[in-house]
Amino acid sequence: GAVVSQHPSRVICKSGTSVKIECRSLDFQATTMFWYRQFPKQSLMLMATSNEGSKATYEQGVEKDKFLINHASLTLSTLTVTSAHPEDSSFYICSARAPGAGVHYGYTFGSGTRLTVV
Amino acid sequence: KQEVTQIPAALSVPEGENLVLNCSFTDSAIYNLQWFRQDPGKGLTSLLLIQSSQREQTSGRLNASLDKSSGRSTLYIAASQPGDSATYLCAVGDSSYKLIFGSGTRLLVRP
Numbered sequence: 001g002a003v004v005s006q007h008p009s010r011v012i013c014k015s016g017t018s019v020k021i022e023c024r025s026l027d028f029q030a031t032t033m034f035w036y037r038q039f040p041k042q043s044l045m046l047m048a049t050s051n052e053g054s055k056a057t058y059e060q061g062v063e064k065d066k067f068l069i070n071h072a073s074l075t076l077s078t079l080t081v082t083s084a085h086p087e088d089s090s091f092y093i094c095s096a097r098a099p100g101a102g103v104h105y106g107y108t109f110g111s112g113t114r115l116t117v118v
Numbered sequence: 119k120q121e122v123t124q125i126p127a128a129l130s131v132p133e134g135e136n137l138v139l140n141c142s143f144t145d146s147a148i149y150n151l152q153w154f155r156q157d158p159g160k161g162l163t164s165l166l167l168i169q170s171s172q173r174e175q176t177s178g179r180l181n182a183s184l185d186k187s188s189g190r191s192t193l194y195i196a197a198s199q200p201g202d203s204a205t206y207l208c209a210v211g212d213s214s215y216k217l218i219f220g221s222g223t224r225l226l227v228r229p
Contacts, residue, residue, distance in 0.1 A: 034216070044162075049216065097215050106167035107209075109164075
């Protein structure tokens, strides 16, 4: 089945530094990937839509200069949290629309990245 | 603006019970609806996807229904097991492939 690999799974960084999170589609090409953010005991909130070869589309309220998204190939999208602050600590998850059929045609998610900014 | 609500927020049942999780959405112009499972600190596992033209989907002990006109979907879990304990998320997709998630139902199946 379609697999999305997300790396790293956990990262702790100092306030003011930048962190890059990678999202790869392993066995399919994804022209569009999505980045979500999840706070503890809350649901997923879409941050941005990553489009291969073009600029990402950000949801309202998401700072594009803080959350840099690059989708340079059909299998890789990256999210860079720049000048991270403790309030950026969260669980970040990427997804891609996977090809397939039947009940599992739809979206495949990465395993998530737990970011802690100290 | 699409809003997705899941009820109940939490559910605790003894092993073996059949149970129903509810999901409602405010805008019936959806492309599809998908149910996911999330274990603590983990990503999402797709359980069932229902296209807007379909009314239900089944996979093993899981059955999901969709009623677009009333803005509702239910996930039915038969003969629940402790391994079913997780958070179940409902998400509706629009034509631009965006997913709007509900807040989830935290399920605990007691042995």
